[in-house]
Amino acid sequence: MDIANLTALVTGGGSGLGAATARRLAACGARVAVVDRSAEAAASVANEIGGLALAADVTDAEAVEAAFGRAAAELGSAPRIVVNCAGIGTAARILPRDGSLSIDVFARTVGVNLIGTYTVLSVAARAMAALEPVDADGARGIIVNTASVAWQDGQIGQAAYAASKGGVASLTLPAARELARFGIRVMTIAPGLFETAMSAGLTPEVRAALESGLPFPSRMGRPDEFAMLVQQIVENPILNGEVIRIDSAVRLAPK
Template sequence: MILSGQAAAVTGAGSGLGAATARHLAARGARVACIDLTEDGAAATAAGIGGIAIAADVSDQVAVEAAFERIGDEIGPARVVVSCAGIGTARRILPRDGGLTIDAFERTLRINLLGTYTVMNIAARAMAAAAPLDGDGTRGLIVNTASVAYQDGQIGQAAYSASKGGVVSMTLPAARELARFGIRVMTIAPGLFETSMSSGLPDEVRAEILQNVPFPSRMGHAEEYARLVQSIVENPMLNGTVIRLDAATRMPIK
């Protein structure tokens, strides 16, 4: 698929991976809708790229439907949809205070997993109704975001790992189902990246983490995630699989 001239939608576009992806797609000629939980977050990115800003909770079906209706009306059906919205959760199953953490587990799955599914479901419906773009019958691409925690989650990441594992598990069945509409589905599982989730790490914690990153031995840059999205868009044979973007990282037990 050629990015130039296509409509794209990015969730979590107010910061981090989502903001970098929105900017990168726009720089390559895409018309980008920046979706974030708050209008201010979405607008901050959209203003710099000539995009449109939409405030929506990705786990709210009504809000996501309204977002994609607006996208269709203002810039055309989204042919590339990248889900970067999500939260990081660090809660033990049995915390030292003896409290229950079921509420944290439910909230994490609601945003990270249900939110990803909701966006995919509604985006696929819009794509399927659009005309094919080429002789292969291509109608669109959905890129979801997991995490290396789906395979090597640390202590305290049961909820986060479960939510990202669910995103991974949806990838192949979703790609198989949506193939007849000419819609591809891919998932990227980032390792350690410089985002708002990692910005507050103390120096000593950061140094300890980087000991487990073989090469390059640093945090990933959000632009590197965005460049992988571009590669997926442009390579039609990438479908139904998960790519770890992690510099050979394997997370330790804690």
Template sequence: MEINNQIALVTGAGSGLGAATARMLAAQGAKVAVLDYNLPAAKAVAEEIGGVSVGADVSRADEVETAFQTATEALGGTPRIVVNCAGIGLAARIVGREGKLSFDMFDKTIKVNLYGTFNVMSYAARAMYDLPRLNDSGETGVIINTASVAIEDGQIGQAAYAASKGAISSLILPAAREFARAGIRVMAIAPGLFETAMTEGLPAEVRDEITGNIPFPSRLGSPSEYAQLACDIVKNSYLNGTTIRLDAAVRLPQR
């Protein structure tokens, strides 16, 4: 699918991977809805790229439905490109100090990461079903979800995060098969260790230890590299139903 003149919606686009993706899609000619729980952050990115901002908690289906309606009205059409970057990375052991259990954190992580992705994917697909086909492949739209290398390399303290991202990856093939009759592709990207708000404040020695485990290039990934892969997926109509690791060959140690 060509990106130019298409309508796109990116979640978690107020910062990090989502913001980089929104910027790159806009730079390639898309009209972009910038969705984020942090509305001021969404507004800042939208103003920068000439898009529209939408505030929503993706874990709430009613807010996601309203967000799609708002984006469709503001941009004059249904998004054919949807990229799910919204998520949280809370860390806790299953059984912590003094036997404290982490049910609350697990519940919150699953709701935001998994339910949020499912909500956005569901409303995106429903909206795309009635759109006319675009090209010789009969394509209608594409949905890209964000997993993580934790789906295979989950570390101690990442049980909730790894479970949420593993479930997102497992959603891809059945969703792609279901939506095939409507010409909607579904893909996932599983990023490794990237420059985001979570890594910016780390001490230099901690960053050096992290990057020392990355084979090549031995550095944290740039959000623009995630965005580039997302745009490549949009353009390549034969990519469907799978998860792509984007990780510089890293395999995370147990802690």
């Protein structure tokens, strides 16, 4: 799918992987709606790329629907490219040393990472299905979700995070199969260790230890390298229903 002149919507677009994706899609000629819980963060990126800033929580279906409505009204079309980057990283043992329970952490993590992704996917699919095809294949749009290598390599303390990202990975193929008749593709990217707001707080010693476990290249990924893969997925019409790891060949140890 040719990105130029299409409407795109990126959740979690105010920072990290989402911001890099919004920038790259805009550089490719898309009209980009930047969605983030933080109106200020969304505005900062949108102003930089000439896009539309939208404040919305992906766990709030009404807010997500409103964001899609505004994107369609103000950018000339419902989004044909939707990238789900909104998510949270949590760490909690199933059985902490103090004997407490972490069920609330599990529910919150699944609520944002999995149910939030599903909410955006559902609203996006409905909006795209009403559009006219853009090519001879009958393509109407593409939805790219974000999982994590933790869905396969979950470490101790990542039960909630790994389960939420595993859910995102697992819904990819059935969603792609269901939406195929509408000309809508569904893909998922599972990033490894990337430079984000979370990694920015690491000490040099911790960073060095993490990077030493990355086979090649032995460094954290850059957000634009994630965004580069988003671009390639959008542009390659045969990519559908798959989860792609982008991780320097790392396989996470138990802890």
